Amino acid sequence: MRQTLRRQRWWLARIIALPFQLIVFAAVSFLLVHNIPGDPVAVLTGGQADAANRAAIEKQLGLDGSLPTQLMRYLGHTLTFDLGHSYITGRSVASEFGDRLPATIELTLMGVFLSAVLALGLSYLAVTRPRNPVSYLVRGYARIAGGLPDFAVGVAAVFVFYATLHWAPAPLGRLSSDVDDVPKVTGLPFLDTILTGRFDASWSMAGHLALPVATLVISQAGVLVKMLIGGLEEAVDAAPTRFRIASGASPAMVRLSLVRRALPPAVTTCGTLFGYALGGAVIVEAIFGFAGIGSYLSDSVSSGDIPAMQGFLVIVAAVSLLVFLLVDLANMSLDPRRRPGARTD
Amino acid sequence: MDRFGQLALDAVSKSFGPTHRRHLAVDGVTLEVTPGARIGIVGESGSGKSTLARMMVGLDAPSAGSISFNGVSLRSLLRLRASRLELRREVQFVAQDTTSSFDPLRTLRDSIRVPAQRLAGLDRRAADERVDATAVMLGVSPELTDRHPGEVSGGQRQRLAIARALVVEPNLLVCDEVVSALDVSVQGSILNLLKRYCVDRDAALVFVSHGLPATAFVSDRLLVMRGGQVVEHGPTSTVLHSPTHPYTRDLLAAFHGPRSDTGAGVDAPVALPLPRSQPAPA
Amino acid sequence: MTSTTPTSTTPAPTTPAPTTPASPTTAAADPLVGAPLAAPSAVARPERRGWTRWPRLALPLVPLAALVALAVIGPWLTPHNPERVSGPTSAPPSGEHLFGTDTSGLDVFSQTLAAFRTNVWIATVAVLLATAGGALLGLLTGMNESARGPRGLAARLLGRIADFVQAVPGMLLGLITVAFYGASQTTLVLTLGVVLAPLQARLVRTEVLRVRSDAYVDAARMAGLSELRLTLRHVLPNSCRPAMENLSVLFAVSIILTASLGFLGAGLPTPKPEWGAMISRGATDAAVGNWWPATFPTLALIITVAIIAAASSALLRRRTR
Ligand SMILES: Nc1ncnc2c1ncn2[C@@H]1O[C@H](COP(=O)(O)OP(=O)(O)O)[C@@H](O)[C@H]1O
Ligand SMILES: [Mg+2]
Numbered sequence: 001m002r003q004t005l006r007r008q009r010w011w012l013a014r015i016i017a018l019p020f021q022l023i024v025f026a027a028v029s030f031l032l033v034h035n036i037p038g039d040p041v042a043v044l045t046g047g048q049a050d051a052a053n054r055a056a057i058e059k060q061l062g063l064d065g066s067l068p069t070q071l072m073r074y075l076g077h078t079l080t081f082d083l084g085h086s087y088i089t090g091r092s093v094a095s096e097f098g099d100r101l102p103a104t105i106e107l108t109l110m111g112v113f114l115s116a117v118l119a120l121g122l123s124y125l126a127v128t129r130p131r132n133p134v135s136y137l138v139r140g141y142a143r144i145a146g147g148l149p150d151f152a153v154g155v156a157a158v159f160v161f162y163a164t165l166h167w168a169p170a171p172l173g174r175l176s177s178d179v180d181d182v183p184k185v186t187g188l189p190f191l192d193t194i195l196t197g198r199f200d201a202s203w204s205m206a207g208h209l210a211l212p213v214a215t216l217v218i219s220q221a222g223v224l225v226k227m228l229i230g231g232l233e234e235a236v237d238a239a240p241t242r243f244r245i246a247s248g249a250s251p252a253m254v255r256l257s258l259v260r261r262a263l264p265p266a267v268t269t270c271g272t273l274f275g276y277a278l279g280g281a282v283i284v285e286a287i288f289g290f291a292g293i294g295s296y297l298s299d300s301v302s303s304g305d306i307p308a309m310q311g312f313l314v315i316v317a318a319v320s321l322l323v324f325l326l327v328d329l330a331n332m333s334l335d336p337r338r339r340p341g342a343r344t345d
Numbered sequence: 346m347d348r349f350g351q352l353a354l355d356a357v358s359k360s361f362g363p364t365h366r367r368h369l370a371v372d373g374v375t376l377e378v379t380p381g382a383r384i385g386i387v388g389e390s391g392s393g394k395s396t397l398a399r400m401m402v403g404l405d406a407p408s409a410g411s412i413s414f415n416g417v418s419l420r421s422l423l424r425l426r427a428s429r430l431e432l433r434r435e436v437q438f439v440a441q442d443t444t445s446s447f448d449p450l451r452t453l454r455d456s457i458r459v460p461a462q463r464l465a466g467l468d469r470r471a472a473d474e475r476v477d478a479t480a481v482m483l484g485v486s487p488e489l490t491d492r493h494p495g496e497v498s499g500g501q502r503q504r505l506a507i508a509r510a511l512v513v514e515p516n517l518l519v520c521d522e523v524v525s526a527l528d529v530s531v532q533g534s535i536l537n538l539l540k541r542y543c544v545d546r547d548a549a550l551v552f553v554s555h556g557l558p559a560t561a562f563v564s565d566r567l568l569v570m571r572g573g574q575v576v577e578h579g580p581t582s583t584v585l586h587s588p589t590h591p592y593t594r595d596l597l598a599a600f601h602g603p604r605s606d607t608g609a610g611v612d613a614p615v616a617l618p619l620p621r622s623q624p625a626p627a
Numbered sequence: 628m629t630s631t632t633p634t635s636t637t638p639a640p641t642t643p644a645p646t647t648p649a650s651p652t653t654a655a656a657d658p659l660v661g662a663p664l665a666a667p668s669a670v671a672r673p674e675r676r677g678w679t680r681w682p683r684l685a686l687p688l689v690p691l692a693a694l695v696a697l698a699v700i701g702p703w704l705t706p707h708n709p710e711r712v713s714g715p716t717s718a719p720p721s722g723e724h725l726f727g728t729d730t731s732g733l734d735v736f737s738q739t740l741a742a743f744r745t746n747v748w749i750a751t752v753a754v755l756l757a758t759a760g761g762a763l764l765g766l767l768t769g770m771n772e773s774a775r776g777p778r779g780l781a782a783r784l785l786g787r788i789a790d791f792v793q794a795v796p797g798m799l800l801g802l803i804t805v806a807f808y809g810a811s812q813t814t815l816v817l818t819l820g821v822v823l824a825p826l827q828a829r830l831v832r833t834e835v836l837r838v839r840s841d842a843y844v845d846a847a848r849m850a851g852l853s854e855l856r857l858t859l860r861h862v863l864p865n866s867c868r869p870a871m872e873n874l875s876v877l878f879a880v881s882i883i884l885t886a887s888l889g890f891l892g893a894g895l896p897t898p899k900p901e902w903g904a905m906i907s908r909g910a911t912d913a914a915v916g917n918w919w920p921a922t923f924p925t926l927a928l929i930i931t932v933a934i935i936a937a938a939s940s941a942l943l944r945r946r947t948r
Contacts, residue, residue, distance in 0.1 A: 147932045149883045151890045152925040159913035279798030301806035320794040445841035460850035
């Protein structure tokens, strides 16, 4: 039993650490928010609060008591997934996010997944057929990686495909106005259309998703292509690959080992990419009028809704930490040398 | 602080690694170094020689046991700036690694001048002269010191690393594998030089090497290390002629047997490996 | 995220890396150019005459100089006041309004020009701040993290905090910080600095972990240098190269990040010329077929990023030879 535990330590430890990391993050974000200049009570009441009134509101907002008390109370609530209530709407922040986050995550995942597939294909082509004209294009694209801002790509896409060519539907949401709304099952909008068998909505949504997802892919995939080209070229030159070729392994085997060697850094990049894509999704939502955390964030930012923003920080951090965890676990199982405690020298 | 009088190691141990997987690199070594002593430390690779040498000069702190210089613990000497500089002036170290021994972004002279200025208290002109003189002493043309470390050969770099230690004229010099990376003829001249330096100044030398002949040539006492422990310790000739530990015997056998007349005249030509193979005393 | 430049072209005298097709701007600095003149030995290379060498190396820096000039004097070159209505709304490009006007009648050309100062200035200061902070953080964590006792503990804690900051996507963190502390150049610069510093810190730390066990660091200790001195004198210069190579990437990221924040309405207050906010306002125009208000600031942004990338790769090439 102990032996088994010790052998599985590398991933168990990471998973156990996750909640603690989150608590630390929640504490940091609480302190950060606490230091904001300005007085939330004054904001809420327009500076009209008298002393008794003020005490009541402070109590309601969880702003009474000393800083440590407030912090402990906040952390306690966070542990029970209670992120407080919006100053403005009075609704629970957690449920607001429950309504919106899945849609954003779905968009993000579509972007990351397609970026990864596209990048793998393109970089493989560029490395194995360096003389192909497409390969030159791919390398050129990789070189400007990171220099293509997603909002510019999105605006250009709207201009070309909607305003000029009229190929794409109006950038005003996920569904055309003549399609009925789809009941919620999982909260992931596209998946829900399939689960409820509303294929007319799936079709409409696919049309509305084409430009936003393409925007994400075009502006994000370049980094990954660059990374993979570098990794694959290194792997082609690496001693183990030469050994496999020299010892007459089948081309399929060689190819597999190539990709396996180039993969871990690319998986890491995918994790980072998820973060960028999440930011990109917020922008894309703004351009294409999608409902998601983007508009919620903009609203709470402009109305100074502190619990909403604080909840936003914690939730985004949770999602990101989870993704980093998955990335690390994937890498550690691909390459045992990356496990903690492994000696590499 | 006075001139170097004694460096004493008392049951010194050093362990590495996380708590659940501790690994003893040096295991309870007790040793005393006095002026004029030339101590050789031999042992196979990984036996803890480098770790021990680094602790002696205060680059690493022991996990257990204590090291004292003239009766004062190294730890407290290193804490204060003044006593730390005094200690560095008395005790110098030449590291094992020859590729990274000098900062690649600076000229060799820049690096060698630092101890001359900071420790020997020379002004810039005098420090430069000292650098030149020391380089010449080690058989390197002074012009070479104006180059960067990547622009001289490994052997030249190693000599200059020794020069950097010798510019402050230390009374205890600790050398870790200084000749192991050099070819045999260069080895001989450097060994001669080190030995002469110590005899002339009555300075002490701790010479660490996995090569037995070179160590035997410069040392008058010999320590044999294995797995972090000292398995044999005594005057060089005694250890060579009548080793008590089976490991020492194996080691000697690997070098064609022991040699009778170690520590001959300072200028004795070094022939490596040692001549005259003679069956090891059983 | 690593450097954009194909820096692996360490100048090999005999085989000048034919596989890397140099971009037009960097081609002038390519070792191939001068090769036929020089004797085919490695020794001949450094003796290449100064007057043939200088223009070639300086050429890629001309756009950079132009960029800097624009950032400094741009606001004085504007034909119209960039913050005032100066004509009809949504007028297409013409002689009077070179880049047209936007929905509120602001001159796009003047706005684009004036925004050079805002965007380039914010990005430059943010990158410098992030690099200085990142180098400090990387040095502190790298030098101390494996120490026992409180020093090591503090260093490891610092490293964790940097990881946390990195865990949150920079744009979202920026959005919230700007919302909390108000939109001003100072907030933007500090926010970008905090968001980007961990990237630099990670690069520096990796190098520090390598460098700190090099023998010359111990040699500096033996020469009597204090830890602080030897860190500044030997460890820092030998650890900052990847972070320097990353500068252009970081610059691009902060230009884009600033504009993204502006795009989402969390940038500087409205009439202040800023590319992101301009593109955001232009997006509504683009949806009805007016291309100019969004196109010109986008072009300015992309060209700026490209100039910085080209200049930095040219500079790095010069340093490697
Ligand atoms: N910094 C370190 N971290 C972990 N282990 C170390 C470190 N330095 C040395 N060791 C270990 O200590 C042992 C002794 O090493 P060393 O003193 O270098 O031996 P030698 O110089 O005799 O070859 C080796 O097993 C080595 O792996
Ligand atoms: Mg050693």
